[in-house]
Amino acid sequence: MTTSPFSLSFSSSLRPSPLPRPSRTTLKWVSIQSISKLVTIRCAAPASTTTTTARRASSSSSSTSPPKKRHWKQGEYPGLIQDLSTSEKKKSRTPIKNIKKKLDKKNNAKAWANTVTEALSDSIDKKQWLHALQVFEMLKEQPFYQPKEGTYMRLLVLLGKCGQPQRARLLFDTMLEEGLEPTPELYTALLAAYCRSNLIDEAFSILDQMVSLPLCQPDVYTYGILIKACIDDCRFDMVESLYEQMAERSITPNTVTQNIVLSGYGKAGKYEQMEKVLSGMLESTTCKPDVWTMNIILSLFGNKGQIEMMERWYEKFRDFGIEPETRTFNILIGAYGKKRMYDKMSSVMEYMRKLSFPWTTSTYNNVIEAFADAGDAKHMECTFDQMRTEGMKADTKTFCCLIKGYANADLFHKVISCVQLAGKLEIPENTSFYNAVIYACAKAEDLMEMDRVFKRMKEKECQPDSVTYSLMVDAYRKEGMNDKVYDLEREKQMIKASAFEVGQDIESE
Numbered sequence: 077m078t079t080s081p082f083s084l085s086f087s088s089s090l091r092p093s094p095l096p097r098p099s100r101t102t103l104k105w106v107s108i109q110s111i112s113k114l115v116t117i118r119c120a121a122p123a124s125t126t127t128t129t130a131r132r133a134s135s136s137s138s139s140t141s142p143p144k145k146r147h148w149k150q151g152e153y154p155g156l157i158q159d160l161s162t163s164e165k166k167k168s169r170t171p172i173k174n175i176k177k178k179l180d181k182k183n184n185a186k187a188w189a190n191t192v193t194e195a196l197s198d199s200i201d202k203k204q205w206l207h208a209l210q211v212f213e214m215l216k217e218q219p220f221y222q223p224k225e226g227t228y229m230r231l232l233v234l235l236g237k238c239g240q241p242q243r244a245r246l247l248f249d250t251m252l253e254e255g256l257e258p259t260p261e262l263y264t265a266l267l268a269a270y271c272r273s274n275l276i277d278e279a280f281s282i283l284d285q286m287v288s289l290p291l292c293q294p295d296v297y298t299y300g301i302l303i304k305a306c307i308d309d310c311r312f313d314m315v316e317s318l319y320e321q322m323a324e325r326s327i328t329p330n331t332v333t334q335n336i337v338l339s340g341y342g343k344a345g346k347y348e349q350m351e352k353v354l355s356g357m358l359e360s361t362t363c364k365p366d367v368w369t370m371n372i373i374l375s376l377f378g379n380k381g382q383i384e385m386m387e388r389w390y391e392k393f394r395d396f397g398i399e400p401e402t403r404t405f406n407i408l409i410g411a412y413g414k415k416r417m418y419d420k421m422s423s424v425m426e427y428m429r430k431l432s433f434p435w436t437t438s439t440y441n442n443v444i445e446a447f448a449d450a451g452d453a454k455h456m457e458c459t460f461d462q463m464r465t466e467g468m469k470a471d472t473k474t475f476c477c478l479i480k481g482y483a484n485a486d487l488f489h490k491v492i493s494c495v496q497l498a499g500k501l502e503i504p505e506n507t508s509f510y511n512a513v514i515y516a517c518a519k520a521e522d523l524m525e526m527d528r529v530f531k532r533m534k535e536k537e538c539q540p541d542s543v544t545y546s547l548m549v550d551a552y553r554k555e556g557m558n559d560k561v562y563d564l565e566r567e568k569q570m571i572k573a574s575a576f577e578v579g580q581d582i583e584s585e
Contacts, residue, residue: 192218200230203504205238206537209247223254229265236269239507239539241278244269260286264298271305273539276314279305296322300333307340315340331363335372342376358396370398371407378411386411402428406438413446421446435466441473448481453490456481472504476512483516491516505536511543518551526551540571 192215199208208231215221228251235244248266252258263286270279279302286292299322306314315337322329334357341350354373357365370393377386390408394400405428412421421443428435440463447456460478463470475498482490495513503509510533517526530548533540545568552560 196227200234202502203234203238203506205234205240205243208234209243223251223256225256225259225262228256229262232262232265232269236265236272239273240537241269241273241275258289258292260292260295260298263292264294264301267298268301271301274305274309276302276305276309276311293325296327296330296333299327300330300336303333304336304340307336307343310340310344312340312344312346328362331357331366331369334363335366335368338369339372339376342372365393365396365398367398367401367404369393370400371404374404374407374411378407378414381411381415383411383415383417402433402436403438405433406436406442409439410442410445413442414449416446416450418446435468437463437468437471437474440468441471441477444474444481445477448477448484451481451484451486453481453485453487470501470503472506472509475503476508479512479516483519486519488516488520488522505538507533507538507541507544510538511541511547514544514547518547521551521555523551523555523557 192211196208196211196215199205199211212227212231228247231247232244235241235247244266248258248262251262263282267279267282267286270276270282283294283298283302286294286298299318303315303318306312306318319329334353338350338353338357341347341353354365354369357363357369370390373389373393374386377383377389386408390400405424408424409421412418412424425435425439425443428439440459443459444456444463447453447459456478460470460474463474475494478494479491482488482494491513498505498509510529513529514526517523517529526548530540530544533544545564549561549564552558552564
């Protein structure tokens with residue numbers, strides 16, 4: 077393990093801000109006491125006046141009018157009631173006991189409704205898609221349930237982010253069966269679910285369905301999602317056809333769409349097309365480059381390790397009048413970290429403090445990732461401890477970097493404790509998380525544990541991706557286990573075939 081030359085600069089930059097923060101506890105306590113006294117004085121005066129007035133009115137009325145029968149006890153409100161007639165006395169009144177039962181039943185129903193809806197919202201926020209669907213089924217069985225577009229929208233987006241397009245389609249069909257009318261937003265959420273799983277042909281079939289429905293026509297956001305999917309899959313010919321469809325429908329690409337295309341051309345190494353798009357944005361009056369454009373260009377050169385080009389473009393965008401944001405600095409930190417330029421990484425972090433830009437979870441993740449790639453477990457742990465000290469919440473990427481860092485440092489016992497800590501903190505276990513654990517098992521040459529993690533991944537219904545199969549195939553091939561390699565390759569082909577069959581079923585519908 078190599079020692080990092082970053083120790084002094086990094087430790088100094090990670091200290092919390094020394095600016096004093098005056099305590100307001102005393103002032104707050106005094107103000108609360110004064111307000112309570114003021115409220116007490118104001119409430120006491122009218123109460124005494126009201127009581128005196130009521131007594132005078134009762135004494136004067138008793139002297140002038142004949143005495144009336146009293147129906148109150150001492151200390152209760154002095155209301156006077158005339159004698160009721162026999163017919164009025166015989167009128168049946170609802171027993172108080174039954175009223176109390178009805179109110180309790182109503183309150184319990186409201187409490188149950190709030191409990192179920194809160195559990196559903198909590199599962200969605202934590203990206204626990206399977207638990208969210210189970211809670212949603214419980215909600216549908218209740219008598220107070222009514223289908224709502226917002227609930228289905230949140231679930232569709234969740235399933236798309238968690239790589240469950242088939243379940244998103246089933247949920248969409250259930251929504252239609254319940255009588256909810258589809259909207260362009262709901263169709264776009266379903267289309268995005270297929271695009272996130274790289275099922276582009278199925279996404280195009282959903283686009284055709286939208287075009288055939290007068291009230292569900294695609295908009296610029298629908299086309300933007302499809303363009304991004306085509307860009308990520310390097311289908312640049314489809315991008316041109318989508319641009320033509322947008323022109324036919326008089327839909328003008330916005331800055332977001334152009335940024336997506338710009339990023340795609342850059343990642344594919346098509347620098348001429350990228351420069352053409354960027355020049356068009358500079359000349360355009362409707363889609364000018366923004367800070368996202370700046371971030372895309374900086375990220376492009378930073379990921380390729382071209383630090384000088386990244387710094388040059390940073391100055392150019394500043395000359396255009398585009399101000400950096402927190403994400404911009406995070407990109408710079410990540411790029412410097414990958415090149416192990418710890419002095420520049422520390423300088424950017426200090427500059428963020430100087431400009432009052434907060435260090436976010438992504439900021440710490442980039443620093444942790446830099447040390448993890450280098451196998452520097454000491455500085456990686458210091459960064460993670462500082463992150464928790466400042467109250468910053470760790471996410472899935474944080475633990476992915478920690479697991480890989482411990483694996484690179486050959487500290488496999490800490491990988492286990494790191495996985496256990498992620499479970500205690502209820503960190504969402506997605507495909508990237510399991511890939512990190514599989515990477516650690518392969519690094520330790522523990523193929524039995526790797527196989528158990530792979531089975532657990534399937535039990536959690538977390539879909540393996542190409543990285544998963546690549547890591548496992550390389551590990552088995554290294555040990556000469558060709559039968560395992562064959563089984564994995566066959567399984568990978570079967571998953572692709574099943575996804576294709578699902579797409580055919582959607583087209584037939």
